[in-house]
Amino acid sequence: MKRILVTGAAGQIGTELTSSLVARYRAGEILATDIRHPADWARDCPAEQLDCLDLDALRATVKRFGATAIHHLAAILSATAEADPVRAYRINMNGLVNVLQVAAERRCRVFVPSSIAAFGPGTPRDPAPQSTVQRPTTMYGVTKVAGELLCDYYHGRFGVDARGLRFPGLISYAAPPGGGTTDYAVEMFHASLCEGRYTCFLRADTRMDMMYMPDAIRAVIELMEASPTALTHRNAFNITAMQFTPAELAAEIRAHVPGFRIDYDPDPLRQSIADSWPSRLDDSEAREQWGWRHEYGLPDMAADMFRGLHAQPALTAAASAGR
Numbered sequence: 001m002k003r004i005l006v007t008g009a010a011g012q013i014g015t016e017l018t019s020s021l022v023a024r025y026r027a028g029e030i031l032a033t034d035i036r037h038p039a040d041w042a043r044d045c046p047a048e049q050l051d052c053l054d055l056d057a058l059r060a061t062v063k064r065f066g067a068t069a070i071h072h073l074a075a076i077l078s079a080t081a082e083a084d085p086v087r088a089y090r091i092n093m094n095g096l097v098n099v100l101q102v103a104a105e106r107r108c109r110v111f112v113p114s115s116i117a118a119f120g121p122g123t124p125r126d127p128a129p130q131s132t133v134q135r136p137t138t139m140y141g142v143t144k145v146a147g148e149l150l151c152d153y154y155h156g157r158f159g160v161d162a163r164g165l166r167f168p169g170l171i172s173y174a175a176p177p178g179g180g181t182t183d184y185a186v187e188m189f190h191a192s193l194c195e196g197r198y199t200c201f202l203r204a205d206t207r208m209d210m211m212y213m214p215d216a217i218r219a220v221i222e223l224m225e226a227s228p229t230a231l232t233h234r235n236a237f238n239i240t241a242m243q244f245t246p247a248e249l250a251a252e253i254r255a256h257v258p259g260f261r262i263d264y265d266p267d268p269l270r271q272s273i274a275d276s277w278p279s280r281l282d283d284s285e286a287r288e289q290w291g292w293r294h295e296y297g298l299p300d301m302a303a304d305m306f307r308g309l310h311a312q313p314a315l316t317a318a319a320s321a322g323r
């Protein structure tokens, strides 16, 4: 029987992944954990407060729950990491090594999200191959490359069934993003409804790789259910869905919110992070090895985002107040 422990369950990916795991398996087979107390993020499955930096607490929780798999989502994203690189290094690296160590001891399968941020200016931009130069210039990227290497190490040395995905920017209406460079896309949707205008922190022509959250969640579940013998990469697989610029996203949003206005006031830090990443990932190995396929392109994603946002009473109220 599967027993899946999720770390970072209250975060952007964790929120939706936990609900999808509960829908696919059974609530009793999932344990949602986060550094925040579960009173602040109640879930439809058992939930506990857990700090992955506390190795003894992590070990005890995995043992008590009888976890067979750990989905390790607790991490600091790119822009937040630049504000406090030492904290980002500590959380992203020490949390991961603890998870891999406990997975080795308890024979758990592990999912670890990597990112397009694991690449840097020396990587071919369009597309970035599966195996290529990885010399990121951000602390977040450094922790992603080191994290990929740790997954390879624990797989080779201790036989840990580690699996990972290099996510592009993720877009969702369900949970807010937390300190990433690609967050402008989600902000633009919200601002279009609440204010009818948005000032973008990236240049109009910054083309970035993006994915709608339902595709990302399905990718995690499919990768984790794939036969171990099908996978040649234990660090992380490139996956991709769509590429667009802020100007192109604004045009798509205008089709739903006539008169939506966009201005640009690039933030030097986040612009330099965006410029250092490839604009598209080559995901052919994920497609060949475990059958990855994306479903959402830009128009489908935008239509579904507005459907989801319009169904949120708080946002609808803010939208009527602000316009």
Ligand code: AKB
Pocket (backbone or CB within 6 Å): 077, 078, 079, 114, 115, 116, 117, 140, 167, 168, 169, 170, 179, 180, 181, 182, 183
């Ligand atoms: C970020 O912008 O930091 C993340 C990522 C691309 O990993 N969304």
